[in-house]
Structure formats: C-alpha cells, structure tokens
Amino acid sequence: MxxxxxxxxxxxxxxxxxxxxxxxxxxxxxAAEGAGGQSxxxxxxxxxxxxxxxxxxxxxxxxxxxxxxxxxxxxxxxxxxxxxxxxxxxxxxxxxxxxxxxxxxxxxxxxxxxxxxxxxxxxxxxxxxxxxxxxxxxxxxxxxxxxxxxxxxxxxxxxxxxxxxxxxxxxxxxxxxxxxxxxxxxxxxxxxxxxxxxxxxxxxxxxxxxxxxxxxxxxxxxxxxxxxxxxxxxxxxxxxxxxxxxxxxxxxxxxxxxxxxxxxxxxxxxxxxxxxxxxxxxxxxxxxxxxxxxxxxxxxxxxxxxxxxxxxxxxxxxxxxxxxxxxxxxxxxxAPLPPPMLEANMESASDHCFIGPALQQTVIHRQSFEWLNEGKNPLLPKWGYVATIPGADIKFKVNSKATGTRHQEVTVELGYLRSYENMGRANVSCEGGCTCATWTLDGHHDQRNSQTFLQGFPVSQAEECIIAVKVLETSSTGKHKVKISGVMVSEDPENRPFDNKAAWDWIIAGSSKSAQGVFDLKSVVRRSLLATHQASSAALQQRYQQAALRSGGAGGAAAGDIEAEAA
CATH class of the missing domain: 3.40.50.1110 (SGNH hydrolase)
Structure with missing residues (x-):
C-alpha cells in the first residue's frame, strides 16, 4: 500500500x-511548492x-x-x-x-x-x-x-x-x-x-x-x-x-x-x-x-x-x-528470536548503562551520600550522588557479564565530578562476585571549571558485581566532596571506554526530566550541543572543500564556487 x-x-x-x-x-x-505559513x-x-x-x-x-x-x-x-x-x-x-x-x-x-x-x-x-x-x-x-x-x-x-x-x-x-x-x-x-x-x-x-x-x-x-x-x-x-x-x-x-x-x-x-x-x-x-x-x-x-x-x-x-x-x-x-546471525553474538540479558536516574536502581547501600541536583539552571539539571564527609560510602550492584567482548575482564566506566575547590578523594573497589584493582578517585583539578570525568577500569565478569566508593580522610583541598553520576559496563569487544564527557552530561540532564528516566533530546538545553555540531560541521565542510579544490575531481567546481562566493 x-x-x-x-x-x-x-x-x-x-x-x-x-x-x-x-x-x-x-x-x-x-518547503513544498506553494507552501507558506509562519517561519x-x-x-x-x-x-x-x-x-x-x-x-x-x-x-x-x-x-x-x-x-x-x-x-x-x-x-x-x-x-x-x-x-x-x-x-x-x-x-x-x-x-x-x-x-x-x-x-x-x-x-x-x-x-x-x-x-x-x-x-x-x-x-x-x-x-x-x-x-x-x-x-x-x-x-x-x-x-x-x-x-x-x-x-x-x-x-x-x-x-x-x-x-x-x-x-x-x-x-x-x-x-x-x-x-x-x-x-x-x-x-x-x-x-x-x-x-x-x-x-x-x-x-x-x-x-x-x-x-x-x-x-x-x-x-x-x-x-x-x-x-x-x-x-x-x-x-x-x-x-x-x-x-x-x-x-x-x-x-x-x-x-x-x-x-x-x-x-x-x-x-x-x-x-x-x-x-x-x-x-x-x-x-x-x-x-x-x-x-x-x-x-x-x-x-x-x-x-x-x-x-x-x-x-x-x-x-x-x-x-x-x-x-x-x-x-x-x-x-x-x-516467539523467541532466532539465533544471532553472527556466531555467538547473544545480547546481554541485563542493562549495562546507568547514567542519571538509572543509577538509582543500582544502589544497594549508601551512607552519607545524597541524590542531589546541583544544576543552577532548571533547564540543565545535574543529578548525582554527593557526599561531603570522610567515611561516606556507597555501593552499586551491576551485571558485568558482557557477551560482546573476547576478554575475561570488561571495562567499567565511573562518571564523577572534578572541580577546582572543595573536592575530595575516594577509594573505588570491587566486592561481591567481581574483582578489580582498588584505585583512588580524586575530584580535584587545577582548571577553573567543574566537569564530569570518566574513569575506565578493568573488572572481572560476574552476574552480580558490586562497585564500592568510600570517601577518604585525606584530600588536596582539605575538603571532601565526592559526586558520582553514573556507571557503565562496556560491551565493546576491545573494551574501549565510552569517554564522551559532554554526551554523558546531556544524558543526565535529559533523562532526569523523564518519569521513565529516558533521555529525550528536546528536553535539554541544546546550546552547547548545537555549538559542538556547528564546529564539527564546519571542520568537515572545510576539509571536504579543500580536498575538492586540490583534486579538481567530483564536487571540486561546486566547492570552489562555494569557497569563492562565501569569501
């Protein structure tokens, strides 16, 4: 039809x-022929x-x-x-x-x-x-x-x-x-x-x-x-x-x-x-x-x-x-799905991405960590678990089994805040069914800004993997603020981390406005998103036009016209 x-x-x-x-x-x-109306x-x-x-x-x-x-x-x-x-x-x-x-x-x-x-x-x-x-x-x-x-x-x-x-x-x-x-x-x-x-x-x-x-x-x-x-x-x-x-x-x-x-x-x-x-x-x-x-x-x-x-x-x-x-x-x-077309390519039965509100579903214990929105702009919420005193601890239970990777370990990515004042340190460790090397999260950096940082670390695969975060007594600022915004278990076959800090923040903002905790592009302030789009678009456009001018091949004349007329 x-x-x-x-x-x-x-x-x-x-x-x-x-x-x-x-x-x-x-x-x-x-843009149809004869179409008018308001712009x-x-x-x-x-x-x-x-x-x-x-x-x-x-x-x-x-x-x-x-x-x-x-x-x-x-x-x-x-x-x-x-x-x-x-x-x-x-x-x-x-x-x-x-x-x-x-x-x-x-x-x-x-x-x-x-x-x-x-x-x-x-x-x-x-x-x-x-x-x-x-x-x-x-x-x-x-x-x-x-x-x-x-x-x-x-x-x-x-x-x-x-x-x-x-x-x-x-x-x-x-x-x-x-x-x-x-x-x-x-x-x-x-x-x-x-x-x-x-x-x-x-x-x-x-x-x-x-x-x-x-x-x-x-x-x-x-x-x-x-x-x-x-x-x-x-x-x-x-x-x-x-x-x-x-x-x-x-x-x-x-x-x-x-x-x-x-x-x-x-x-x-x-x-x-x-x-x-x-x-x-x-x-x-x-x-x-x-x-x-x-x-x-x-x-x-x-x-x-x-x-x-x-x-x-x-x-x-x-x-x-x-x-x-x-x-x-x-x-x-x-009916059940047929076997995967690609050999042994079964999908994971559980979710592996817990950013923003989805993170709340994974918490099995918390002491002195509070779920807070620190966004100053109501259109751009910045939710996460925040603690400000030594000894505060929180535990997240996730499934770290990943069918897509060929390795015994997977990369788990922890999203946390880094800023230039009041930030503390915390130990990150694995408990329960999984293992990993304990490492120290430091929320302080010298740049005069506050931004999400994504830290990937190898974790053994387990149906129930508990990631524990505990705020330490020592810090470089004398303060002890630690903020956790998400946990993500990579299914990348080479265990590469996501490492897209801007997208992580947009997801937190967009999903926080949804009753279902689902990101929707229209629900976030898109000024920075569109600025990023514009910059990447301009770089791509310029690279193509320069290549077209050098090659004199298909598209070369049009690109040259554009370059000349835009100058």
Missing part, C-alpha cells in the same frame, strides 16, 4: 500524498533554547516527496506484524510511542531553521492520525558523535520501555566496511542492539532508516551510490524481517536530475558551517544537504520524516479498515 495515506480511518490512494477533505493549512517551515522558529534552532518556543500546530500536511518515490524508499517491508500490532493498539485507544535513536542526523544536525526528521515525523502523524498530539508521543534519544556500539550498551537510557516503534539511523555513523567481513567489532554490537530492542515489553517494530551521504571523502567518490553501511545493515534487516527505509532508494535519481529540493550541486552551508547568506534564498528549499554530511531541515530531513510517516500511515490504512492480526502473526511476535 505504498503511497497511501489515511483520512478518518479510510485509506486514501495515491499520487498527492497524505490528504484530507478539510481545509488545508501548510506545515510551518514547509519555523526552532526545534533545533542554533539560537533558541526554551522548549516552549518550539511548539507549533502543523495543520494538514502535503508531502514534499511524491508517492512513487516514497514507495521506492520502502526498500524492505519485512514482517509487518509488529507494526500492525502497534497500530491496532492505537486503534483501540492506546498511545503510539515512537523512539528514534541515531547520531548527529537524528539529533538534528543540518536542521538549522526547519525541523529535524524525528519532528517532521511527529508533526505528520499528529496531523494525520485520529487523536492528534494527545496520542502520538515521540522520544528522540539520538546522541551525536556516537555509533550503534554505544547505543547497544546504553539503549535503556535512550529508548522508552513502552516504545511501539523504534527507528534506527546508523548508516552514516557506523563504519562502512570494517573487517573481517560482517563478523567484527562494529557489526556485532549493531546486531545486539536490534535483538535487545525487539525484546522490549511491547515487542516494538524496529525500523532501519538508512540515511545517505552524497559528498564523499575522497572527493572523487562523491555521488557514489553504494557508500555507507546500508548494505551490511540491510543484512540484519533481512535476517530479522525488519522494515527498511532508504534515502538513496527514494531520492538518488532525483539528486542526479537536480530536482528542486533534491539538488546536490552544492550544500547550503559554506566552509564555516553557516548558510551562505548572499545566496541562501536561491539554495533554501532547493538543495538536499545543509553541509557535506547532514541533510537540510527543509528538504533532506523532511524527506526522511516523510518516509517513516508513510510507513506508519500505510499500516494505519490497513488497520483502520478493520484488518486484525491473525493468530499466526500474534504468535510470531511473541
């Missing part, structure tokens, strides 16, 4: 997208932070991508039983909860002055499903600068436990061709992530959304159709019968034809990562990419949102017409 939409429970055919007999109001910030003020606006400024009502929606190419973008329909079950629960009055996880694209990079694809998805579903905003919930758990390996460990603090649909966007973030083929440290955690999500309480539909990168490094590979992890990720999709959506399947030929909205002659950003103001009126709404890696909010992000929305609306068209899951389908959803 590709290309169908819905109205009042009836399937609507066709070529014009999702339609309604009601008066049509264009979505704010829309978008920022789901991920570089200058906005207050979430109250991000709300707007879309009205009814007209697709930017035509029905034929939306259907082409559904590269694999797989087994739709879980998706249909989710919409059947919605038909019966339930809430549709959609979780999105991925890297910088899902987190909103490129969506400079229009929504990122998760928010396009949300607005379309709210506009077209009965019940609207009251019954459609979206949790954007994406974290820029991370791969599926991180999410395989920390999914529990990024995906709502009651998710009906989970969208994965890692085709660009994960390495394209790691070796040995498939059975390696990049693909193994991706499979474990899929397996873990498929076993969430509601048995959600797991959807693989494959982003596409036109501008390549080396520049001579620009426009290459097959570059990305999509092919190998697709093998897991086929094995587990997952729905797959592909940007290149829907849009590659439109890009080659230089269609409005899909043009790839140049990205919208200049070498500084900002729009090219002297020519932006001619580029906005015309080009697919904001920079050389990330789609633009008006076009590329919008198309990605439409692909996911169409998949959901097609399922709703079937369910709303009265279709009901067969007993066979219901049994298939409840």
């Amino acid at each position: 590709g290309g169908a939409g819905v109205e009042g429970g009836r399937a609507l055919g066709g070529g014009g997208g999702v339609r309604s007999s009601r008066a049509r109001a264009p979505l704010a910030g829309a 978008y003020t920022g789901m991920v606006d570089l200058s906005k932070a207050a979430c109250s400024e991000h709300d707007y009502t879309p009205g009814n929606y007209t697709m930017l991508l035509d029905a034929r190419n939306r259907q082409l973008g559904q590269s694999a329909l797989g087994d739709r039983s879980r998706l249909l079950a989710a919409l059947q629960r919605y038909r019966e009055g339930g809430t549709l909860t959609v979780g999105v996880i991925g890297g910088s694209i899902a987190a909103g990079q490129g969506a400079h002055d229009a929504p990122a694809f998760p928010y396009w998805l949300k607005q379309i579903l709210e506009a077209e499903l009965p019940g609207g905003p009251q019954r459609v919930r979206l949790n954007n758990g994406a974290m820029p600068g991370t791969s599926s390996a991180y999410m395989s460990t920390c999914h529990n603090v990024h995906v709502p436990p009651d998710a009906d649909i989970v969208v994965l966007d890692y085709a660009i973030n994960d390495e394209e061709m790691p070796m040995p083929h498939m059975n390696n440290g990049v693909r193994r955690p991706y499979e474990r992530l899929i397996r873990k999500l498929l076993q969430y309480p509601k048995r959600p539909a797991v959807v693989l959304l494959h982003a596409f990168r036109w501008f390549q490094d080396p520049v001579s590979s620009t426009g290459q159709f097959w570059s990305s992890s999509e092919r190998q990720h697709g093998e897991f999709g086929l094995y587990y019968g997952l729905q797959q959506l592909s940007v290149k399947a829907c849009c590659y030929h439109l890009m080659r034809q230089d269609r409005d909205g899909f043009s790839v002659k140049r990205p919208r950003a200049d070498h500084t990562g900002r729009p090219q103001h002297d020519m932006d009126a001619a580029l906005k709404g015309k080009v697919f990419f904001f920079d050389v890696l990330h789609p633009d909010g008006h076009t590329g992000h919008r198309v990605m949102g439409e692909l996911v929305a169409q998949l959901v609306l097609d399922a709703w068209a079937e369910v709303s017409s009265g279709s009901t899951l067969s007993a066979e389908d219901t049994a298939a959803i409840a």
